[in-house]
Amino acid sequence: MGYFMTSRSQNRPNIRAVAMQAGVSTATVSRAINTPERLDPETLKRVLHVVQELGYVPNLTGRSLVMGRTHAVGVVVPNVGWPLFASFARGIEMELNASTLMPIIVSTDDLQDREKDAARALVERSVDGLILISSNLAPGEIERLAPNMFRVHINPQIDGHEHQIRVDDVAGGYLAADHLIKSGHKRIAHVAGEFRSGRDRAQGFLKRLSEEGLEPFVLYTGDFTVEAGEKSVDKILEIGVPDAIFAASDLMAAGVCRALNRAGLRVPDAVSVMGYDDNPIAALLDPPLTTIRQLDIELGKMAGKMFLSLMEGEEAHSEIIVPELIERQTTRSRLRR
Amino acid sequence: MGYFMTSRSQNRPNIRAVAMQAGVSTATVSRAINTPERLDPETLKRVLHVVQELGYVPNLTGRSLVMGRTHAVGVVVPNVGWPLFASFARGIEMELNASTLMPIIVSTDDLQDREKDAARALVERSVDGLILISSNLAPGEIERLAPNMFRVHINPQIDGHEHQIRVDDVAGGYLAADHLIKSGHKRIAHVAGEFRSGRDRAQGFLKRLSEEGLEPFVLYTGDFTVEAGEKSVDKILEIGVPDAIFAASDLMAAGVCRALNRAGLRVPDAVSVMGYDDNPIAALLDPPLTTIRQLDIELGKMAGKMFLSLMEGEEAHSEIIVPELIERQTTRSRLRR
DNA sequence: ATGAAAGCGCTAACAT
DNA sequence: ATGTTAGCGCTTTCAT
Secondary structure, three states, X not given: OOOOOOOHHHHOOOHXXXXXXXXXXXXXXXXXXXXXXXXXXXXXHHHHHHHHHHOOOOOHHHHHHHHOOOOEEEEEEOOOOOHHXXXXXXXXXXXXXXXXXXXXXXXOOOOHHHHHHHHHHHHHOOOOEXXXXXXXXXXXXXXXXXXXXXXXXXXXXXXXXXXXXXXOHHHHHHHHHHHHHHOOOOOEEEEEOOHHHHHHHHHHHHHHHHHOOOOOOOEEEOOOOHHHHHHHHHHHHHHOOOOEEEEOOHHHHHHHHHHHHHOOOOOOOOOEEEOOEOOHHHHHOOOOOEEEEOOHHHHHHHHHHHHHHHHOOXXXXXXXXXXXEEOOOOOOOOOOO | OOOOOOOHHHHOOOHHHHHHHHOOOHHHHHHHHHOHHHOOHHHHXXXXXXXXXXXXXXXHHHHHHHHOOOOEEEEEEOOOOOHHHHHHHHHHHHHHHOOOOEEEEEEOOOOHHHHHHHHHHHHHOOOOEEEEEOOOOXXXXXXXXXXXXXXXXXXXXXXXXXXXXXXXHHHHHXXXXXHHHHXXXXXXXXXXXXXXXXXXXXXXXXXXXXXXXXXXXOEEEOOOOHHXXXXXXXXXHHHOOOOEEEEOOHHHHHHHHHHHHHOOOOOOOOOEEEOOEOOHHHHHOOOOOEEEEOOHHHHHHHHXXXXXXXXXXXXXXXXXXXXXXXXXXXXXXXXXX
């Protein structure tokens, strides 16, 4: 690493400069900033005038050191670049905006080592706490890395964390199957996804089917991508043409639709299709995709809210988010009138 | 705001705890961390052992105070939740990962006041510098808010900033028109966008047309949304059916495609369509959208790189990014063989 | 090679 | 109502 200039930002006026200029002690300046009501109006006015004049901006680093708080909270996500996590981060930011807390977002690429590095870097910065989504770290591990820190976990891959928010993927899968069944579909294929979320969605799907005494038409497992959705259609059509296909992600559903179109099967006339996520693309597909909404921004807001309540001394608790159905135009009732 | 617990994170071992336990001075511990080569191997080993034992993690707040650097850089974007800015932020993060710098991302909702607040909050945190994209602040304003700070500006709405990166929207519009003209389209409509970027794209588009002696079929201005794209088609079809429609955003292009389909006009057989951005949805539309790519991640990386070089003392300079054509399946040659 | 001491910018007893 | 002073965790001269 090269040589870093550091001289430029050095000349910011500090509390002492203000104090001297105003002819008061630094304590008085501090009070003018933090507890103005405890100051003589005259002095206050004089101090604030100097603050203005010098363009004094308090240095939070100094304050943090004595207060033992940075008013920063680390947000650990797999990748801020991805829409889901971007929205999630934005939700946290919105919620925290009302407080004095500022989120610091770090991406891990879903790598355990990078996650450890991230946690460590945030601890070094003495953040007041951590919000982690889709973490791969075991509770003991994270406690070792960030001891005694306020933490909120969203959908950790490894169980046993307190202060959890879980998105109920089982309920989401169940909801999708329920919608298809209620609108008269019988032969329903599922393009499942990986990881816990994929498995949970499949589980909920199967549960609803079994309540009806139905078997899945086909179960195919993909990796959440468009290509996986396209490939799944090949497999499915080898068996026959189902009434409906439920894919565990909107991307896979997009692939499913595209492949069905190519095979000359119109959506939803020939086959109904459902996705999962309510990815921004869902509404833009033609026809717009019926899907299960994961309210990412809301999830972020909820996480922010839970973090705030933790700092205020609230007991550990968990919450569960139940996804909702967004009915658009890729599903269509098969009930005869 | 309620009462915040603060006792939890207080008991982190500090440099003095390590020093005492190892029977050395704090200076030695500091050296063990920062300049291990200047220590007696025996002492070093002993100190590091205690560091391990106690789980000592240096407190960057203290270090920042004495060093006058936080190794943090503020990133000011309109909204981290939007794909473009999320990718941009991710690009910065990737570039900065190799250094000791950590980005702190703040959203402003494109509001001047929020932007001032953001700048101020980041200055309070004593960030080493600022990266701003689509800023609405005048150079003097931002200099007043963040005096003597390293700054990189990307596409500011107000000109006159140093260390700029500009995305050449004129070239992008030119490129789109060029592609359509070279593939034999004559009657070309443009659905323009707002702001400087929208105007620039339109300008480039018109420039290429005029080189050919062509007039635009229609010029309609929308607000970058899907709905604007749909509405534009109504207006365009009032005049007639063009050979091609070039929309200033992929979202508008998606709306254009949808409306054309509804009107019974197949894309690209009846009408070619082009978008702009290479939004993730572009590849997923059916048919996949031909568009102009704004390499958002690359833009972020470039911004990070420029910031790093600034800190290393490099002179102020500007860069321009020229977008590239991504040819997919919504355009089709009208040249007879 | 290591330690003692000063100081980065700030706040909070404590004193007046 | 305001000032004095100590100290938050760390690095860095200056001694030794």
